Amino acid sequence: MKEEQLIAEVLYGEETADRSRYALYENGTYMVISKFAYLIGVPFHIFENEHEPPKMEWYEALEKDKNARIIRNLCMLRTAFERNYRNIFQAMRYDLKGIASMPEYIPRECIDQLSADGLSIYRANAQPIQYIIDINNHIANRINNCKNLFPIWLNWSYIRQLFIMPGGTTEKGAKGAAADYYAHKEIYPYQVYMNWSAPSDVGNILYNDKKFVRLLYEHHEDYFTDMSKVTDAGLIAKNGIYDFLERSNRTAIVVDCENADPYKLYATLNNLDQAALLGKISKIILYDDVHTTTAWKILEKFTQIPIEHNMIERIKENKSLVDIRLTTGTCREFFQNDTDSFILASSDSDYWGLISAMPEAHFLVLVESDKCGPDIKRAMIDAGITYCYMDDFCTGNSDEIRIQAVLNEVRKSLDEAVHFNIQELFQEAIRRTRAELSTGEQAQFYDRYLRPMRLNVDKEGNVEVLLGPL
Template identity: 60%
Template structure:
């Protein structure tokens, strides 16, 4: 793994670690400390979520029982105490909140180990209710494993897990119990970037999309803000063939809204072969979007570059736009830049798609450029999901059409089955309305009626 030194994790986000910290039961005082990674606003948000509250309180109880096992166990054995009568050792607010949320944790004649097993059982049954708390790009099964005590539904497994916890307690995040291979990694909840990379390593996997867990640094954002501050009127021109709608959307979401006020509009120069998500970008950004779909005269030749250049000239001379942000990794826009020296330019490219020659030319000309990939991309998930769903609907509409009324008329005609209107309605309600899609392992779809 990369060094866990702080500079490597600079510019990381803290959303994932804040959610994990809440659920595993990290104390509130950690969230309230502005110098600690977990964010208080995430704590407050999850406190409104019943499923998250239940998991957090169960985890808090489990940790406190493990931390104070001997003291609690002795008083249960020799003073006939139960959990509710040990407020100095058990956080009663957890017990009370669980009860209010419908979980009765207190049992008669339970041993302390039985309580741990009961907590483990409830957690294993309820942790999947928190799946929606996390974005779909993270492997949920890896997150889920943190809450599942290995073999925790029997006394031997609970004892083994406790032994590991006691031996390596100093390595556990804020000394809170989780299921992980404990080692000296520092604070594993230091940042999203550090935590997610470790999480995947624990499962013999590798997390590669660091844009989901980090954001562009102050130097990059500062360069953009300086450019906008010095401009009178800015337009973003986008070569949709050579830019990414999700990364552009994420970039705009991660920039200060007040600074973006200098941008009067985004002009999308789109080709029929570009990503369909460009067509709905306007619903995810606050800047006005002008979408220009450019037809091809010759199918093998796109006209986007020519139209983009012409459009930029028109904006400059007719609409008094003095500054342009070009979103494209293509070197063809250098002709526009060199032909319009009176205008100011900033270029947004992507790693791996922009060659060294054009970057050298931009640097030599004093033109600031940045990478769209460097900005936190997790906040563009809604655009990605809705673009996918929209495209699936389009595919279904073009590939499949079924009218059940026509189907039933054909069935009655072919079978010569005589049924009264009441019988037909009952048949329809029982067999037709509950029909559903069945997808096999190869992705083939069939429609299945309710069986008799």
């Protein structure tokens, strides 16, 4: 952070250096920090405030998850004990109060919700420090239940550590962590306890995903490289698309599957206002080739917009017909189906011929920055054609299509590589060994040794079939 401050002072001057550092985190997303804020126990009113980073949509989603609720309530109780330790200690010692009878210090709704979710934290004749130790144990034992709430591109061990109080399972460790919290309370986001120690000048680490993930990895002497996961397109790019759709009567998205990335296209669609898309876009037309990624086949599972998938056969193996079929198909949509506007997803400059030959139609072009040359971009600017980069849209919340595509290919390969009937193998084994097994013995053998069969995968990915009971 000191290096960033120095660079900012050189570029902008000392007075604007602090402000310039926020440019490092422009257009950050809010998915990760909203989920983390919910779990770590950031108060509800922070989510309600539209000017604060954590978003209410994620609060509402996680409230339906039992595992998430348990962690949130445990973390809220831990923070309450840390903030009000002296008052709680005196109330327990001198007024003989229990944790449920001091709502001014300990949120009763957290205790009730934990009980409803099957977890009681009551202890007879316990001191506050014992409650803190118990809560730390519950969090450590249960936090992995929330691992799947975070995307696979984020290092889970880094996230998990934020919930674990250092030495928190012993009285000495818990008191030491409490002392550190009190001494630096201002650096904790919303003054909620977490396992965090950093210079106080970094500001709110939950400012957005971009800032949080960057600082989190730096905290572990690591570097987060793929900022596309935590950065979304700005309002200028999105409003350009919305304005285009608003001016159109009927819009189709036309995709050159040879020159477009299915994951980036999905990320683009996924990060736009779905109501605006569904109200204006009639369909997505895919012009595909046998040599493109199979991910195009599952795109329809991840969008409500109707998909028309055209698989273009090749007459010559070395000659694709996608471009000519896309061109003629777009013309047919315009003249036969009254589609007046097209969003063309392709970085191929050859389609400038299509765009320039149809001045009556309206075009918006989705390109990839490293595939689209300066000449075609200059031509679009001169002709007043709107274009935007698919690379600018956040890919961090679009892993579902990538995961599903890979799983489909793995299943396909497994079906081709491994396909057998265990009953047939069993009967062949009996025949070869000449083991005389009665019908009853065969049934028991099958249930005991073959039905429980399972796979063991080692670190190198080698697969072994294990027989017999667990």
